[in-house]
Amino acid sequence: MFRRIKPIERREEVKFPADLRKLGYFINKQDQIRRIEEPSEGFKYYIHKVERVNERHREAIDECIRRVLDKRFAAEGLSKHYFPRGCDPKTDRCVPILISDDLDDTEKVLIIVGSTFDDLGVWSVREMEGPGINHGSMISTIQSAKEENFRFIILNCGQNVYSPEVGRAVRYTTWKAATKSSPHIDEVLNRVPGHENVQNHVRSILDEVKGRVLGKKRIYFLTYGWGCWGVVKYLNDHFSEWKSSLEALIAVEPTHTISDIVNPDLVHFLRTRSRGYIAHADPPGTFIPDKRFISQTFSTNQMHSECIIPHVWKSLMLPWFKRVEEDPEGCNPVMAVDWSAVEKLQEGWGDASLHTKADLDPNKWDFYDEDDEEEEEMSEGQKPWLRNLEQVVDLRDAEQAASITTGLQAVNLQENIRPGSGGESKSNGVGKAAPSA
Structure with missing residues (x-):
């Protein structure tokens, strides 16, 4: 059994004024808060061994x-x-x-x-x-x-x-x-x-x-x-x-x-x-x-x-x-994503980037789940890569003139393509650029 041999010391709250100068700080010409004694130094949180004092000091700075x-x-x-x-x-x-x-x-x-x-x-x-x-x-x-x-x-x-x-x-x-x-x-x-x-x-x-x-x-x-x-x-x-x-x-x-x-x-x-x-x-x-x-x-x-x-x-x-x-209807570029390849990369599988030359053929890209074998009839002019929107990230762009001509070419307008996602000679199946309409 334990017993308290003396009462807990009750410290009075330390009060800090909401005034930067009195707290030892100022705003320099670069709009930064700096210490008066050390103009090259910013806010110093740990000024006391008691955490409560540090909290109240920081709150005084925040109020300023x-x-x-x-x-x-x-x-x-x-x-x-x-x-x-x-x-x-x-x-x-x-x-x-x-x-x-x-x-x-x-x-x-x-x-x-x-x-x-x-x-x-x-x-x-x-x-x-x-x-x-x-x-x-x-x-x-x-x-x-x-x-x-x-x-x-x-x-x-x-x-x-x-x-x-x-x-x-x-x-x-x-x-x-x-x-x-x-x-x-x-x-x-x-x-x-x-x-x-x-x-x-x-x-x-x-x-x-x-x-x-x-x-x-x-x-x-x-x-x-x-x-x-x-x-x-x-x-x-x-x-x-x-x-x-x-x-x-x-x-x-x-x-x-x-x-x-x-x-x-x-x-x-x-x-x-x-x-x-x-x-x-x-x-x-x-x-x-x-x-x-x-x-x-x-x-x-x-x-x-x-x-x-x-x-x-x-x-x-x-x-x-x-x-x-x-251009509200074309403000995002189009990019189709092979989500199965993304998931493999996230799991750390090294063979996710091993694709045959056939994978570089935009006419043979598959953006669907492996168990999705149902073929849907497409109206004339409709693109097959838009059949399953859950497998496509909609990144349309008004400048879709940048299109696939030979091999695999990434749409790279105002956005960058993630390294290894289609702009390189070896495709990992991630971020393939969709052919333009």
Whole structure:
């Protein structure tokens, strides 16, 4: 048996001011947070042996960043709107989102749905410490998109816990730093009605704003992580309402799968006018065979998922939105994928790339399961490689003049072909370019 020989020491909470200078930091000319004593050094998390002190110190820095971003978003013409509608942010449980002040004066609306672990308007705190605050936040995303006449609705999936101590909805790390260590979240008292989770938040906000955008605007979605899952689940139930206004969707590190979708119209939309971008070592824009998300998937040459949008938004994502605007029915190049070869490669089978010369004949490519022996009658002019859409990744492109002439030639327009997927002399059966129509 054990007995306590002295009472547990109760330490008083260490308080840090929400002031960068008093905390020993400043924002340099490169828009980076740096230490005053060591201007070449960034944020230092471990300042004390007690983890609780480190958490509260980091939260003080984050509060300074939030205040800086509030001013910058206002300068870009975005204001906070609080939901549920009609609530008082000073006394009621509510969630803020950002909406462009001139939303009604534009034809193109970009709806941004971020992660479940960051503050409103933030992509990556990691990138704020590196390239700069604007780079790691949505400020740089907004500035470049405004040049293409976009206006914005920015949802808030991260600040999903209401903290009485702070007096507003906060992300979990803020909640933890503001309350006792390992705090219990009351699923009634510490949640905002209608915004208890990602799916409820997305549904509540899109239902609220659809009167301002549907039938009046061309709508584009930029989603990240679980935010993408919330949007796809919502569209699965309401696609008929949004179909005529919806232009395109980008999913970064998507979390939805084909099993989440039963709406055939949404499936067609995801095949033809959506793209997924994932953390992957291949060069940015390299096609990655992956049929989990229905839409085609591309690499970004990023290790951390939160760094994807800050690094490839201007080079890959925004240009693709422009392609959708110019040619919505041909914005994706066509590429047929031999999924059996992909599965063999994923299993590590070395013989997956051993094909005979007959495999290089585009007239003999087989895109179907081995047990699919049923021959379907094709109407005149219909292409046999389109019989089974589940075996084809739809990557159509307006420049399909690049076609198969002799041997195996990869369609390589704005996207790269994954190494060893068709551009080499030895085919591994992955990513074969489909003959043009």
